[in-house]
Amino acid sequence: MKHFFLLLSMCLITAHFLAQTKTITGIVSDENGLPLPGTNVLVKHSTNGTQTDFNGKYTIQVQVGDILQFSYIGYQVTEIKLTKKVSEVNVSMVPDNSVLEEVVIMGYGARKESKSVGYSVSSVQSEQISGRVAGVQVTSGSAIKIRGNSSPSNKNKPLYVVDGMIVSEKKVSKINPNNIQSVNVLKDSNASAIYGARGKNGVIVVSTLKGNNHGENESYDDIVENSFEVAKLSPLSTFSIDVDKASYSNVRRMINNGQHVMANAVKIEEMINYFDYNYPQPTNEHPFSINTEVVQTPWNDQTQLVRIGLQGKTFENDKLPPSNLTFLIDVSGSMSDANKLPLLKSAFKLLVNQLREQDKVSIVVYAGAAGLVLEPTSGAHKEDILEALNKLSAGGSTAGGQGIELAYEVAAKNFKKNGNNRVILATDGDFNVGASSDKAMETLIEEKRKSGVFLSVLGFGYGNYKDSKLETLADKGNGNHAYIDNMQEAQKVFGKEFGGTLFTIAKDVKIQVEFNPSKVQAYRLIGY
Known part of the structure; x- marks a missing residue:
């Protein structure tokens, strides 16, 4: 017996050690x-x-x-x-390019192929929901309840996905059962792989009769394609340089969310601008290098594609002039979603971490009214700037015009001669108090740009995203427009491309191209 207990004790100790x-x-x-x-x-x-x-x-x-x-x-x-x-x-x-397609099909139910994948799933239609999907109960009021989640702790709560969008349990509870088309319950670890760690406790996937209509309240300017010009009659073409890149990440967001991609959201020039072509840096006194490429058009052997790329001079962050930055942040009620103000705050922290002692930051916010929440603060005091960002919360209407007025006033008051004076606007563009139309914003920003303060416009979120308004602000404010859909994009805008996107080397840049009629019969601009 002594030997038996000794052996047992050794086994227990070993097992305990391995389980550490x-x-x-x-x-x-x-x-x-x-x-x-x-x-x-x-x-x-x-x-x-x-x-x-x-x-x-x-x-x-x-x-x-x-x-x-x-x-x-x-x-x-x-x-x-x-x-x-x-x-x-x-x-x-x-x-792995195949992964994105797989996630869209399986995660958001874009096709009726969910039964063919290797994860545990229960699926029923609306009239069969209550009592048919294990753990799901639909009450006679207007609520969906998941059994086993009454604990005050959030550790065991499942992930909720409605029409392809991750939502809170509170939003799910407000869905009218009569509007539900079907409910899928993903239960095992293979299913959690679709949504990652967020889905480790299971995923409740709800499809409503209304479907995914998150793009219905978004606004985009109509895109009118350019027609061919006869080179003999119009050999010269002059157009302004566009540095905006918002279209690519915005369209990527739509694809990742399983949304229909709206035609006017696809801007060819911005899609092309998004990528780095490793053009050489300018070597003479001019701030640009000009690069040209010609290829046969893949879909028409009678035409050719010409790409003219301008590479602006880039600077290392420590070589940039002192910055006078005014963060203009939308904290209205429409910014409460996780992909809006919470993502915005995390993104701006990347920018704050790159500030130097000679740089200064002010923070202006707007909801029902506008206010200054951080006086000009040196980049040496990052903790004060981060604390001000962390305190921001969403609520109220959207007085965007007032916010712009105050932000430019603060920027002008702290203007740095020969410095980088810039307002950085972060919003979904949904202005609804005071001056709010696209035309009113155009008039306002054209007046404000006379102060010598530049404008960067960062778009966040979806559902009520106003691309047309933000593009107008960027174009008329001598600025640029980007769309941030995740932290990787924030890293690109505020990290990798910081010296190229938040510092202006030239205003109102235009390029003139002359086509030789003996070589070119006709041409048309793609984009622009």
């Missing part, structure tokens, strides 16, 4: 070495998971022998088995 947890940290990056915020990090065959922060960093508690899965839309799933000696795991993700 350890902390794993690391950084997840893309194929270019840039951090990937929001990457899902999951212990395989468990509900233990986390996500990387906006610097691509993560921390997770694991056991020796666990397998870590790293997943991100558009990249292959990477698996790492943990050994005793490992305490840091850095991962470089490998692109």
Whole structure:
């Protein structure tokens, strides 16, 4: 008996030792070495998971022998088995174009193929919901209840997806059962892989009769395609240079959300502007280098495509002149969604972390009225700027015109001669108090740009996104327009391209192209 108890004790001690947890940290990056915020990090065959922060960093508690899965839309799933000696795991993700298509099909139910994938799912129509899907109850009032989630803790709550959009439990509870078309319940770890760590406790996927109509209240200017010009009659073409890039990330957002892509949201010049073509830096006194390429048109052997690219001079951050930045932030009620003010605050922290002592930041906010929440503050006091950002919350109507007036007033008051004087507007563009029409905004911003203060416009969110208004503000305010749909895009705008997008090297740049009628019969501009 003594030997038996001794052996048992040794087994228990060994088992206890093996079950001890350890902390794993690391950084997840893309194929270019840039951090990937929001990457899902999951212990395989468990509900233990986390996500990387906006610097691509993560921390997770694991056991020796666990397998870590790293997943991100558009990249292959990477698996790492943990050994005793490992305490840091850095991962470089490998692109996989097939993953995005797979997520759109399975995650948002764009096609009736959900039954063919390898995850546990219950699916019923609206008239069968109550009592047919395990754990789902539809009350006679107007609510959907999930059994087993009455705990005051949020740790075991499932993820809710309505018409392809991740929503809060509160929003789900307000859906009228009569408006529900079907409910899918995704239950196992394979299903959680679709939504990452957020879906580790299961996913409730609701399709309504109304469907995904998040684009119905968005506004875009009509795009009228240019016609061909006869080179013999009009050999000269002059057009302004466009540095906006918002269209690409906005269209990407629509695709990722399973939305219909509106034709007027697709702006060819902005789609092309989005990418880096590694053009050479200008070497003479002019701030631009001109680069041209000619190829055969893939769809018409009778025409050719000509691309004329201008590379503006870029500066390292420490070489930029002192900045006088005024953050103009929309804190109205429409900005409460996670992809609006919360994402905005995280994105602006990337910018704040790059500020120098000679740079100054003011923060103006607007909802029903406008107000100054942070006096001009040196970049040496980042904690004060971050504290002001963290305190922002959404609520009220949207007096965008008042906000613009106050922001330019603050920027002009603190104007730095030969410095970078700029208002950075962050909003969904849904102005509804005071001057709010596109024309009124155009008139206002044309007057304000005379102060010598430039404007950067950053769009956030969807559902009521006003691209037409934001594009007008950027164009008339001697500025640029970008759309931030995730932290990776924020890293691109505020990190990689900081010296090129938030500092102006020239105003009202135009290019004139002359076509030789003996070589060119006709031409037309694509975009612009």
